[in-house]
Amino acid sequence: HNYGHGAAGITLAFGCAEHAADHVEQAMAGLGATPPAVAVLGTGIAGLTTAWELRKRRPSLPIRIYASSLDLRTTTSWVAGGQFEPSTVWREYRSDAGKAGLFDYLRRSRAKIDALTADHARYGITPRDYFTLDHDIRAIQEFTPHDVIAPYTRGRLPFPALAAPGRHYSTWLLNPMLLLPAIQQELQASGVQFIERHFDSPRDVVALEENIVVNCTGYGARALFGDDRLIGQRGHLLVLDLETVDGLDYLFGGGCENEVISYLFCRQSDLVVGGTFLVGEDEPRLLDADAPAFERIWGNAARVFGGHPETCLAG
Numbered sequence: 001h002n003y004g005h006g007a008a009g010i011t012l013a014f015g016c017a018e019h020a021a022d023h024v025e026q027a028m029a030g031l032g033a034t035p036p037a038v039a040v041l042g043t044g045i046a047g048l049t050t051a052w053e054l055r056k057r058r059p060s061l062p063i064r065i066y067a068s069s070l071d072l073r074t075t076t077s078w079v080a081g082g083q084f085e086p087s088t089v090w091r092e093y094r095s096d097a098g099k100a101g102l103f104d105y106l107r108r109s110r111a112k113i114d115a116l117t118a119d120h121a122r123y124g125i126t127p128r129d130y131f132t133l134d135h136d137i138r139a140i141q142e143f144t145p146h147d148v149i150a151p152y153t154r155g156r157l158p159f160p161a162l163a164a165p166g167r168h169y170s171t172w173l174l175n176p177m178l179l180l181p182a183i184q185q186e187l188q189a190s191g192v193q194f195i196e197r198h199f200d201s202p203r204d205v206v207a208l209e210e211n212i213v214v215n216c217t218g219y220g221a222r223a224l225f226g227d228d229r230l231i232g233q234r235g236h237l238l239v240l241d242l243e244t245v246d247g248l249d250y251l252f253g254g255g256c257e258n259e260v261i262s263y264l265f266c267r268q269s270d271l272v273v274g275g276t277f278l279v280g281e282d283e284p285r286l287l288d289a290d291a292p293a294f295e296r297i298w299g300n301a302a303r304v305f306g307g308h309p310e311t312c313l314a315g
């Protein structure tokens, strides 16, 4: 199983894929003389990176990816902002052992990002300055090793109307709209088959002809495997397509001065403005009732960059 990465699935994907591939190798060793074949469930970032890691290790291993829809735009991964930070999920790794595990995922993800430097443009990966107001970001300061994201520097924020004291980190943008298709194309070119199929029960999964299955169904695992520990989390993002991105090469986040969530990510050809974080909600469709949330998100970004981050409105 490789699911349940909360608001940090893009960040943790490469590291968790290595762990998943380690488990697959163990399962293969247990098969003896029986030839292995792997089914990966899900075409989100978890499924794609797991299949990709396996293909890198085993060029001739039969691998199939199954998913309810093969349209990558239907995945949660597609709509993610793509900032590298273990946002919110760090709360689930507070024990010493948990923290060590999270550090390991992050270090492996960081190592993979470094190893892919020559391919960054194709994968939509780019280093980004990350600015916050002058308050603590526990996800980075306490729950990310300093060799993955270096400690912050303090200084005036570099925005005309928001020259308040702030903090600066160096992190990455992993743009899912570029990363997912790039990995999918590579997998297809290397003989990985993609099959559209929805699974209603574990029995359907066990009936697959492959003898090793990696479950990367994300929130779908709640219904498929009856995992009630999975809790839906819904977020609103405004995505603004830009004709030019000159000078827009930073991430801003960490919330307003009054703890309201607000972030703005400059990506390769659009701006992503968030956000909300609605725990326990799992409606995937856009509803008329969502309109006020988008107005508030936009208004809060204007308040922050207009120099009044203390006036942001909560939902």
Ligand SMILES: Cc1cc2nc3c(=O)[nH]c(=O)nc-3n(C[C@H](O)[C@H](O)[C@H](O)COP(=O)(O)OP(=O)(O)OC[C@H]3O[C@@H](n4cnc5c(N)ncnc54)[C@H](O)[C@@H]3O)c2cc1C
Pocket (backbone or CB within 6 Å): 002, 003, 004, 005, 006, 007, 008, 009, 010, 011, 012, 041, 042, 043, 044, 045, 046, 047, 066, 067, 068, 069, 075, 076, 077, 078, 079, 080, 081, 082, 083, 084, 085, 197, 198, 199, 200, 216, 217, 218, 219, 220, 221, 224, 233, 234, 235, 236, 237
């Ligand atoms: C608004 C928002 C912003 C975010 N921003 C960031 C960010 O900046 N950085 C970051 O690291 N993370 C971010 N995240 C979190 C990130 O999007 C998720 O952690 C990640 O996308 C989860 O990926 P996944 O592959 O596990 O699941 P998904 O992307 O949901 O993929 C699940 C796959 O499983 C398939 N599936 C499900 N059920 C079944 C079934 N029964 N049968 C067959 N197939 C099935 C689906 O079709 C899909 O292909 C954000 C999330 C949201 C909502």
